[in-house]
Amino acid sequence: MTASGFSALRVVAVDRDTPESVLLSLDAGNDPAFSFAHGQYLTFRHEVDGIELRRSYSICATAPSGTLRVGVKRVDGGAFSTWATSAVRVGDVLEAMAPMGSFTHALDPEAARVYVLVAGGSGITPIYSIAATVLAEEPQSRVTLLQVDSTTSSIMLLDDVEALRNRYLDRFRIWRQLTQEPAGLSLLDGRPDEDSLAECLRRGMLDTDPDHVFLCGPEPLVELVTKVYTKLGVGPERIHTERFTTAQSGRARTRMQGPVDESVTPIGSGTAQLAGRRTEFSLYDGDTILDAVQRVRPDVPYACTAGVCSTCRAHLADGTVEMGVTYGLVPGEEDAGYVLTCQAVPTTSTVNVDFDA
Numbered sequence: 001m002t003a004s005g006f007s008a009l010r011v012v013a014v015d016r017d018t019p020e021s022v023l024l025s026l027d028a029g030n031d032p033a034f035s036f037a038h039g040q041y042l043t044f045r046h047e048v049d050g051i052e053l054r055r056s057y058s059i060c061a062t063a064p065s066g067t068l069r070v071g072v073k074r075v076d077g078g079a080f081s082t083w084a085t086s087a088v089r090v091g092d093v094l095e096a097m098a099p100m101g102s103f104t105h106a107l108d109p110e111a112a113r114v115y116v117l118v119a120g121g122s123g124i125t126p127i128y129s130i131a132a133t134v135l136a137e138e139p140q141s142r143v144t145l146l147q148v149d150s151t152t153s154s155i156m157l158l159d160d161v162e163a164l165r166n167r168y169l170d171r172f173r174i175w176r177q178l179t180q181e182p183a184g185l186s187l188l189d190g191r192p193d194e195d196s197l198a199e200c201l202r203r204g205m206l207d208t209d210p211d212h213v214f215l216c217g218p219e220p221l222v223e224l225v226t227k228v229y230t231k232l233g234v235g236p237e238r239i240h241t242e243r244f245t246t247a248q249s250g251r252a253r254t255r256m257q258g259p260v261d262e263s264v265t266p267i268g269s270g271t272a273q274l275a276g277r278r279t280e281f282s283l284y285d286g287d288t289i290l291d292a293v294q295r296v297r298p299d300v301p302y303a304c305t306a307g308v309c310s311t312c313r314a315h316l317a318d319g320t321v322e323m324g325v326t327y328g329l330v331p332g333e334e335d336a337g338y339v340l341t342c343q344a345v346p347t348t349s350t351v352n353v354d355f356d357a
């Protein structure tokens with residue numbers, strides 16, 4: 001691993017998945033830092049026209065020791081995804097941070113749980129990892145997947161999901177809902193809405209009282225399914241969500257505050273505990289904590305800068321902040337003092353944060 005927190009991963013396979021997406025298999029050379037939990041992601045960096053881009057892609061493999069593999073879908077105008085889906089070859093070396101993310105849960109090999117998984121578009125990448133891992137590690141659990149996409153040809157990981165179905169016929173069922181072509185069952189034509197989900201529940205296609213619900217996809221889909229299951233009495237500790245943002249889907253990241261003119265007076269200061277080392281930083285008007293820390297610690301972890309991925313999460317030991325988007329925090333984390341530093345603008349002149357907590 002370099003001082004910046006990135007490691008070199010060799011590309012061992014590039015498989016065309018759909019016309020718009022590829023599956024990249026990566027070799028981390030038995031580095032234990034790259035063992036992963038189902039639902040986690042890798043953050044990559046790549047320079048395009050002198051600008052460093054960072055993107056997070058979910059690992060679509062069986063945890064904890066499956067081959068590291070990510071699915072990348074090309075996004076219109078997305079510099080990173082265009083490069084990753086067209087120029088990456090076997091033998092290339094990609095730079096990635098160790099697996100991260102809290103879109104996961106504790107497995108119990110003795111449990112007989114009921115899972116409902118809902119994936120929209122490339123949201124199938126972490127959902128596949130969750131399904132494959134649960135089915136392998138919890139032999140008595142049952143999994144239902146509702147996969148929403150536009151057309152059959154755009155469905156990512158179709159062969160992998162079908163292989164999973166064939167392997168676990170008695171414990172894994174799949175419903176596919178297509179928005180731009182007939183899905184075979186009229187109830188599953190078009191976008192899901194409250195009525196179609198209610199009918200799926202009424203017919204028993206989706207379980208009404210699952211132990212865990214995992215949702216990954218565009219915001220409206222995640223909101224819709226969360227609302228439906230919340231109404232049914234499923235508590236937030238059983239509903240796990242991961243949303244897309246434009247930053248995640250490949251567009252240039254939000255610009256962070258760059259170097260500061262030395263004549264400008266700081267409005268505050270703080271310390272950051274990171275990788276076992278404490279570093280002081282100055283705060284300038286408009287800074288997020290991430291902006292301030294990045295000036296003195298280039299190894300500070302971040303990816304989406306949009307409050308979604310949680311790569312920049314830290315514990316706020318002293319001070320107060322205001323945060324914008326906090327999707328990257330799981331229920332209870334904010335109350336426990338965790339912040340997303342890319343969203344946290346200090347409201348006290350001193351803030352101390354701990355990225356190692």
Ligand code: FES
Binds near residue numbers: 301305311313328
């Ligand atoms: S960098 Fe993704 S939530 Fe902050």
